[in-house]
């Protein structure tokens with residue numbers, strides 16, 4: 488009994504050392520008391536992982552008690568899928584959203600891939616079905632079909648190549664075709680078209696009408712107001728934000744790129760135009776930096792919880808197990824592999 492108590496006390500101290508600079512609720516930081524409350528659950532999950540040869544992949548947007556309490560890997564969807572592929576685990580729990588778990592299943596077909604909550608969709612991935620993409624392709628028969636990784640596995644299977652926010656420009660610019668059908672993010676397509684035009688690359692992008700409900704909430708007014716209050720502010724945004732936001736940002740890039748920018752910048756204040764989970768990670772890992780309140784919550788990512796992760800490891804329900812038909816998995820894998828190939832080719 489005494490040993491179990493001291494084990495939990497060590498676990499609570501471990502959690503507190505990682506979370507102490509992170510907001511627990513708006514305006515209040517994590518306390519040792521709060522870490523003591525969740526320590527039994529994180530300790531139980533970490534034990535279940537050992538028993539089942541399981542790994543937990545946590546997207547940077549999920550709650551910090553998952554990211555720092557139980558995750559084996561924490562990153563963006565692309566890096567997490569590669570981690571899944573290389574982990575050798577029998578069971579992969581993807582604390583993120585469903586399209587990410589589908590990508591992990593395509594890259595790790597032998598593993599059992601689980602999601603804590605099947606309702607964890609995504610406004611981008613859910614905006615376009617495989618049937619709808621087939622219809623769009625009929626309207627643009629000469630276009631190369633490029634899907635952003637934030638898309639369903641059926642959309643990936645219908646695409647010539649998949650891209651991430653980090654390699655989209657390089658891959659699209661390297662395509663032979665002048666016309667490109669870029670789905671499902673219409674905002675990222677506009678940003679890409681602008682960048683291609685600025686660089687004199689002759690491409691015509693068509694798109695569907697999806698957008699991220701988190702990144703399309705930011706407005707230029709918000710930036711102007713905060714710049715007036717903090718003249719040395721560094722504004723950091725994701726290419727899922729509108730072109731008016733991108734034009735006013737000091738840095739625009741993928742989740743990983745944003746983290747790198749903050750790490751090496753000597754700006755005194757940062758305005759992160761992205762999901763709040765990333766700001767929690769930055770607070771935990773850059774204790775000397777200051778972040779002004781600007782982020783938004785993704786309701787899908789926030790469906791993940793420690794309790795649901797414990798339950799899915801103990802007894803997954805049928806809808807928590809990710810299955811992908813072999814033919815669809817094979818076509819989706821081809822689009823992902825083409826991305827690896829084009830992203831690795833030196834630019835002319």
Ligand code: SF4
Pocket residue numbers: 548584608609610611612637699700701702762785786787788
């Ligand atoms: S933040 Fe946007 S793109 Fe990411 S899961 Fe949420 S809705 Fe989808």
